[in-house]
Amino acid sequence: MKNILIPTDFSTNAWRAIEYALLFFKDETCTFYLLHVYSPAFYRVDYMTGGPEMSGIPDVGVDISIRGLEQTLKDIKKEYQNPRYRFELVSSFNTLTDEIRELSQRKQMDLIVMGTQGATGARQVFLGSNTVHVIRKTRTPLLAVPSQTTYRPPRMALFPSDYLSHYKREDLKPALDFIRAHDSRVLILHILEKGGLTDTQKDNKRHLERCMEEIEYEIVEEPAGKLPEAILQFIAEHPIDLLVMMNRGHSFLERLLVRQNIDQIGFHVKIPFLVAPDTCDPAA
Numbered sequence: 445m446k447n448i449l450i451p452t453d454f455s456t457n458a459w460r461a462i463e464y465a466l467l468f469f470k471d472e473t474c475t476f477y478l479l480h481v482y483s484p485a486f487y488r489v490d491y492m493t494g495g496p497e498m499s500g501i502p503d504v505g506v507d508i509s510i511r512g513l514e515q516t517l518k519d520i521k522k523e524y525q526n527p528r529y530r531f532e533l534v535s536s537f538n539t540l541t542d543e544i545r546e547l548s549q550r551k552q553m554d555l556i557v558m559g560t561q562g563a564t565g566a567r568q569v570f571l572g573s574n575t576v577h578v579i580r581k582t583r584t585p586l587l588a589v590p591s592q593t594t595y596r597p598p599r600m601a602l603f604p605s606d607y608l609s610h611y612k613r614e615d616l617k618p619a620l621d622f623i624r625a626h627d628s629r630v631l632i633l634h635i636l637e638k639g640g641l642t643d644t645q646k647d648n649k650r651h652l653e654r655c656m657e658e659i660e661y662e663i664v665e666e667p668a669g670k671l672p673e674a675i676l677q678f679i680a681e682h683p684i685d686l687l688v689m690m691n692r693g694h695s696f697l698e699r700l701l702v703r704q705n706i707d708q709i710g711f712h713v714k715i716p717f718l719v720a721p722d723t724c725d726p727a728a
Contacts, residue, residue, distance in 0.1 A: 446472055446554045449547060449584075451479045451540060451574075454512045461559035461589040462516070464716065466524045468587075468595070472625065477551060478516055479534045481543050482509045509535040541577045548584040554618065556586040560717075579691060579719050585618045588717040598626050598686035598716070603661075604633040604675050605652060607645035609692055609724045616655050619688050619720045623659055628686070630661040635674050679715060687715055690722035 450465055452458040465476070482505050513533040520531070536543045544556060560575045575588050601623055623630060632652065641649065653663075666674060679687065 446474045447477065447551050448474055449477045449479060449544065449551070449553045449556045451481065451544060451556075451558055452513075452516060453480070454516065455559070457559040457591040459516075459519075459559075460591055460593060461557050462520065463524070464589045464593060464595050465557040465587070466520065466526070466529070468598075468622075470526060471528075473528045475530050475532060477532045477534055477547065477553070478513055479536065479543065479547065480509045480513050481540045482506055482535060482537050506535065506537075540574055541581050544578050545582050548582055553584050556582065556584050558586060558588055560588045560590055583721045583723075585718065585720040588713075588719070590714055590716070592714060593716060596685060598623075598628050600682070600684050601628045601630050601686040601688050602633055602675075602679060602682075602684045603630050603688045604635070605649075605690075607634065607641060607648045607652070609690060609722050610648050610651055611655065611690060611722060612724055613655060615690065615720060615722055615724070619718055620655070620659065622718065623688075628659075630656060630659055630688075631682070631684070632656070632661055632663045633675065633678060634663065634665050636665055636668050638668065676713070679713075684715060687713065687717045689717070689719055691719050692722035692724065 446469065448465060448469065450458075450462055452462065462478075510533075513535055517531055517533060534543075534547065536547075538546075547553070548556065556578065558575050558578065575586070579586055603619075622628075634649075649663075653661075664678075666678060669677075675687075678684075
């Protein structure tokens with residue numbers, strides 16, 4: 445059984461993420477934790493003692509949170525009945541990032557699914573700020589679902605790699621499990637660098653290929669280019685259903701996340717994006 449955490453603010457964007465998760469895992473036994481984080485609109489003294497639940501003083505915000513979760517569950521059961529699914533509702537007086545991290549550890553979540561608003565106006569943001577904060581703070585794989593996403597089975601997954609990491613099999617396992625479950629084909633994308641691969645990169649490449657032995661995959665090499673534009677351009681030109689990236693501190697994904705803009709207006713992720721932690725020690 446998989447434990448899957450889905451934060452919601454009851455928006456259309458959040459509902460799209462819920463729908464995607466329900467369809468993505470329709471053939472698996474899952475417990476979905478629907479989380480709404482309650483943030484006060486104004487300060488009350490009892491917030492210092494743990495909030496309304498601890499003080500017993502009524503707060504309309506808590507009622508709105510609980511009613512919203514109950515309505516969301518009602519909508520799910522109306523449109524997506526599945527005997528393999530069970531649901532837990534979590535209304536929390538906490539910050540979003542802290543609650544996700546704490547709940548992920550306490551309930552041993554296998555995956556976090558979040559809707560992300562993506563680009564707004566002239567400033568093209570790679571991922572929504574909430575999603576970025578969660579990726580940085582949690583060690584649980586996260587699936588970001590853009591607001592315009594309509595579910596389709598992930599037949600083709602893109603796995604960019606700079607071959608600087610000797611990936612641990614346990615870090616790769618969540619992503620590879622999802623890929624196997626959908627019989628997905630994987631394109632391993634490497635952006636060529638001047639001078640070619642180092643001996644360490646060649647060894648890491650061979651190791652990654654061994655990890656992919658039970659999956660249909662192909663290695664694609666593209667001319668040197670700027671990240672993330674090279675990856676996003678590849679997605680725009682190929683029928684990619686899912687982007688999979690490993691997140692290691694100081695990796696190109698981390699450099700990607702700290703940027704506020706993408707230089708070329710118009711580029712932003714339009715497909716679901718799976719981020720898995722990479723705990724490899726590159727110095728090892």
